[in-house]
Amino acid sequence: MNRRETVIAALNHRETRPVPYTLGLTGQALEKLVQYSGDPAVEGKLGSYMTEIYYAGRPRELPGRPGYFRDDFGVLWNRNGADKDIGVIDGLVIEDIEDNSYRFPPMDEQWLREELEKLCAAHTDQFRVADFGFTLFERCWTLMGMENVLAGMLTCPDALENFFDRLVDFWLPIIDIVLEYDVDAVQFGDDWGQQHGLIMGPDHWRRFIKPRLARLYGRVKSKGKFVLQHSCGDCREIFPDLIEIGLDCYQTFQPEIYDITYMKSRYGKNICFWGGISTQRCLPRLNPRGVQEEIVRVAKILSPGGGYILAPTHAVPGDVPPENILAMAEVFQHQEKFF
Numbered sequence: 338m339n340r341r342e343t344v345i346a347a348l349n350h351r352e353t354r355p356v357p358y359t360l361g362l363t364g365q366a367l368e369k370l371v372q373y374s375g376d377p378a379v380e381g382k383l384g385s386y387m388t389e390i391y392y393a394g395r396p397r398e399l400p401g402r403p404g405y406f407r408d409d410f411g412v413l414w415n416r417n418g419a420d421k422d423i424g425v426i427d428g429l430v431i432e433d434i435e436d437n438s439y440r441f442p443p444m445d446e447q448w449l450r451e452e453l454e455k456l457c458a459a460h461t462d463q464f465r466v467a468d469f470g471f472t473l474f475e476r477c478w479t480l481m482g483m484e485n486v487l488a489g490m491l492t493c494p495d496a497l498e499n500f501f502d503r504l505v506d507f508w509l510p511i512i513d514i515v516l517e518y519d520v521d522a523v524q525f526g527d528d529w530g531q532q533h534g535l536i537m538g539p540d541h542w543r544r545f546i547k548p549r550l551a552r553l554y555g556r557v558k559s560k561g562k563f564v565l566q567h568s569c570g571d572c573r574e575i576f577p578d579l580i581e582i583g584l585d586c587y588q589t590f591q592p593e594i595y596d597i598t599y600m601k602s603r604y605g606k607n608i609c610f611w612g613g614i615s616t617q618r619c620l621p622r623l624n625p626r627g628v629q630e631e632i633v634r635v636a637k638i639l640s641p642g643g644g645y646i647l648a649p650t651h652a653v654p655g656d657v658p659p660e661n662i663l664a665m666a667e668v669f670q671h672q673e674k675f676f
Contacts, residue, residue, distance in 0.1 A: 339462035340386040341521065348522075348563055348585050348609050350643040356636060357386040357464075358647035358669040359611070363422045365655025366662065373659035383666050386646070388463040390452040392511075393470030393526070396424075409442045412479045422652070430480045434489045435496040439480065441507045446514065453518045466565065467515040470526035473504055473549055474537070483536075490541045498545060505549045512556050522563035522585070525553060530570015532594065539574040547575075551582040558583050565611070569651065570594065580607045589650040590639075593617050598638050605639075611646040613639055614665065620649060620657040625664035632668045633676045 394408030404417035416424035563585045588611035613635040639645040
């Protein structure tokens with residue numbers, strides 16, 4: 338099987354050897370890895386089984402304001418702190434949830450189609466993903482502020498539901514364009530979890546997020562494509578809901594949060610797990626041998642019966658030593674030597 342076929346097998350809960358994997362890096366981690374390895378092309382040699390286009394508003398740096406980026410939605414991002422890849426929001430675009438005239442930006446259809454055409458024209462056997470970040474909850478709070486959105490779930494729920502509905506109406510035509518192309522999956526990015534439990538709790542998630550997410554998932558599934566969902570944190574309370582509305586694969590699967598043995602036995606026949614190699618504890622803290630031993634441990638738990646994509650739990654951050662990244666890549670690329 339080629340890489341695409343191997344990912345599809347995993348998503349269909351068929352066990353494969355090798356286990357499909359991805360290995361994404363933040364800009365800071367990549368810079369350190371290039372310096373350490375002396376190879377400017379090192380990222381392209383990691384061999385990930387998946388390739389993607391990504392849209393999360395296309396933040397562009399402001400002239401004369403180093404480190405400040407404004408995205409298509411009008412959100413200002415400050416990347417002068419520790420996070421150089423995303424940053425933190427600087428100010429609010431929407432001050433009043435109940436009284437605002439915000440209009441969503443028109444999608445640059447030419448740009449989107451060009452990105453999709455490049456993705457599909459690339460001479461690669463990788464699994465193709467259209468990845469949309471800051472989909473619902475995250476897009477809402479980046480515009481309005483986290484505290485205002487959470488308070489709004491109690492004080493002005495109707496206005497907030499209306500805004501979420503408008504967000505779905507923004508995304509659906511974009512998804513329709515994607516589904517014209519030979520992509521394998523659509524991924525939605527929307528962080529709901531904390532280290533323990535959901536940010537908004539399961540009841541509010543089910544009211545504000547679930548029905549809108551079901552509409553997005555349904556559009557993708559109507560064309561026979563896979564649905565992938567990224568959410569950091571502890572989402573165990575809503576796994577049955579995600580399965581119910583059609584999720585195929587959950588990323589990121591953090592072993593410092595989940596009992597991975599239990600989650601595999603409880604949900605492994607219904608959903609694929611993507612991740613499992615901790616960017617909080619394993620990769621930044623262990624030595625290269627320890628990293629490799631942890632990868633083997635996790636893979637032996639999650640890969641039997643398929644339904645697993647081997648990967649770090651997030652794009653590898655800048656605090657991970659380059660030698661640990663290379664040790665991880667060695668296991669990923671030469672699984673027959675390790676497990």
